[in-house]
Amino acid sequence: MDRKNNSPLEKKSSSLRPTTKKNLITYAMVIFFFVLFQTLSATGNLKHAHKALLVPVCTSIIMAISLNLVVGVLGELSLGHAGFMCIGAFCGSFFSVLMKDVITTTWIRLTLAFIVAAVAAAVAGILIGIPVLRLKGDYLAIVTLAFGEIIKTVVNTLYIGKDANGFHIAMSTANLGLEPDGKIILNGPQGISGTPKNSTFVIGFILVMITLFIVTNLMDSRTGRAIMSIRDNRIAAESVGIDITKYKLLVFTISAAIAGCAGVLYSHNLSSLTATTNNFGYNMSIMILVYVVLGGLGNIRGSIIAATVLYALPELLRGLKDYRMLIYAIILIVMMIVNNGSYFVQLRERLSIKLKSGKNKKEVA
Amino acid sequence: MALLEVKNLGITFGGLHAVDNFNLTLEKGDLYGLIGPNGAGKTTVFNLLTGVYKPTTGTFYLDGHELKGKKPAEINKAGIARTFQNIRLFKNLSVLDNVKVGLHNEMKYSTFEGIFRLPRYFSTEKKMNARAMELLDVFDLSENADTLASNLPYGKQRKLEIARAIATQPKLLLLDEPAAGMNPNETKELMETIHFVRDNFELTVLVIEHDMNLVAGICEQITVLNFGTELAKGKTEDVLKNPEVIKAYLGE
Structure with a gap:
């Protein structure tokens, strides 16, 4: 029962608590694939098109993990998750473009961009969360969907420029009233251009690890138990003194902040950033939800695997041309059946029992 | 001073008086029973005392603090904990x-x-x-x-x-049909546990129960509810002999 014994250095793996062991396997899996792909790309064994997938895959993994916190751990359906990514992406890019000449050290500027974006997305999460989290189930889903769209639309109509007098904000270029020396940073539907392309696979990997660390540790703590108790039985959670609103808002905020960081990773991988339905609209929100549901609600490792496979597949299947989406759909269906079909669930249970009894026999011998 | 003081507590759903004019005083360490036929409003009383429902009339105090209108989480922090009829x-x-x-x-x-x-x-x-x-x-x-x-x-x-x-760590524990679905042996064991818990954790216990063996076995005093109103109240053995109570349970 003593958690201090859970450090891998002190005890054999057999004495680890099941959750700790599960988390360590997830970390190991992520590190293994990072090293594998990093070596492949360093030795030139990875095609250019495939190399270009590495950062976006990290982005979708982070998005999937953060959405899983809301949908799988808290048990509330949110369909506007891409909206927070949008806020993070634009705030991060805005910051980087503004500071390009002021802060020349890349990693300092990028770290600050991550912090700015996380804070901005978290504030948006709180502002949206306060009214929205009074709702439940389908209603919550509909309203979050709307907020996601609103964020995207607002970004598309905003013009922000800077000149010697400071910032100018308007709804069109004409109203901006910039001095001749001024420069438009956010240009309405044309978005932000000239973001330094600072995102690398290494940064993506670090961000995935940080996300994993925050989310898994959160789940395995007093706060995490409170959150899961709300998911399992709201009335009982209230009856043992858990403040439902507080924890819902907390989860929403943490999840939004992480999504904001994913946005920075995304925007610093492109030279020009625009908000469209495909990258920040409901298409994206639904896509992330698909990763979460197929990976398993509340299952962080599942989210990582599903996000990787499902993001990379359409690109890897490009060679199949017209059959691409057909095969993609079949794979989706097969994943769904293998994950949730009663036959496969039973098969997995039987296998795990067998594995466990096998281990016990060995220990006895 | 009494641990729990309930004064004229009542709630109406539409025109229905689910609970009307409910009064109860519990002293520290009491083991009190709340019985009544189905639909008498017993669980509604629990829901009122734990803040799930807001009372339309009356109020209640725990250790002298008024808890009427507080949220369930706040009421738990104030010292009332409960279990549920359908396990949650x-x-x-x-x-x-x-x-x-x-x-x-x-x-x-x-x-x-x-x-x-x-x-x-x-x-x-x-x-x-x-x-x-x-x-x-x-x-x-x-x-x-x-x-x-x-x-x-x-x-x-x-x-x-x-x-x-x-x-x-409640001061008052509300048990909603703890013996439902248990066999006689399990019920007997449960009775011992409730006694043990009351003495060991210095609790006051209010229990809803249909199992008369359990009620007669552990409750020192009981209140009988029928159609949301109090039918009888007092020492368990006296109340269970009351002809009104027998009539409410068995019909005429």
Whole structure:
């Protein structure tokens, strides 16, 4: 029962608590694939098109993990998750473009961009969360969907420029009233251009690890138990003194902040950033939800695997041309059946029992 | 001073007086029964006392503090814990974690300390585990500590609910049909446990029950509800002999 014994250095793996062991396997899996792909790309064994997938895959993994916190751990359906990514992406890019000449050290500027974006997305999460989290189930889903769209639309109509007098904000270029020396940073539907392309696979990997660390540790703590108790039985959670609103808002905020960081990773991988339905609209929100549901609600490792496979597949299947989406759909269906079909669930249970009894026999011998 | 004082408590749903003019005074350490035929409003009284429903009339005090209109979480923090007629466990959490959720407001560390595993996380978790195991021991559940709550047999689920409620360190424990679905042996064991818990954790217990053996066996005093109003009140053996009560239960 003593958690201090859970450090891998002190005890054999057999004495680890099941959750700790599960988390360590997830970390190991992520590190293994990072090293594998990093070596492949360093030795030139990875095609250019495939190399270009590495950062976006990290982005979708982070998005999937953060959405899983809301949908799988808290048990509330949110369909506007891409909206927070949008806020993070634009705030991060805005910051980087503004500071390009002021802060020349890349990693300092990028770290600050991550912090700015996380804070901005978290504030948006709180502002949206306060009214929205009074709702439940389908209603919550509909309203979050709307907020996601609103964020995207607002970004598309905003013009922000800077000149010697400071910032100018308007709804069109004409109203901006910039001095001749001024420069438009956010240009309405044309978005932000000239973001330094600072995102690398290494940064993506670090961000995935940080996300994993925050989310898994959160789940395995007093706060995490409170959150899961709300998911399992709201009335009982209230009856043992858990403040439902507080924890819902907390989860929403943490999840939004992480999504904001994913946005920075995304925007610093492109030279020009625009908000469209495909990258920040409901298409994206639904896509992330698909990763979460197929990976398993509340299952962080599942989210990582599903996000990787499902993001990379359409690109890897490009060679199949017209059959691409057909095969993609079949794979989706097969994943769904293998994950949730009663036959496969039973098969997995039987296998795990067998594995466990096998281990016990060995220990006895 | 009385521990719980309920004055003229009532609630109407539409035109229906689900509970009307309900009065109750519990002294510290009482083991009190609330009985009545189906639909008499017993669980509604519990829901009023735990803040699930807001009373339309009347009020109630715990240790002199008025709790009317407070939220369920606040009422729990003030010292009232309950179990449910239809069991409400955290099904996807382990038995141990269910009790640890109950300890949520007793042993604290911040979310930040939890995520970054600061020293207080380890010391508090250690204390929580020890305390939770102690409680599980009382209810004979320590062997099942790592089982998922939904995989427990029915009788143990009921016990776990009580353990979770006690973990919140209440002054007053409300048990809603704790013996429902138990066989006579389990009921007998439960009666002993309730006695033990009352004495050991210095609790006051208010229990709704249909099993007259259990009521006669553990409750010193009872109130009988019928159609939302009080039918009889007093010492258990006297009330159970009351012809009005027998009429309400068995008809004429």
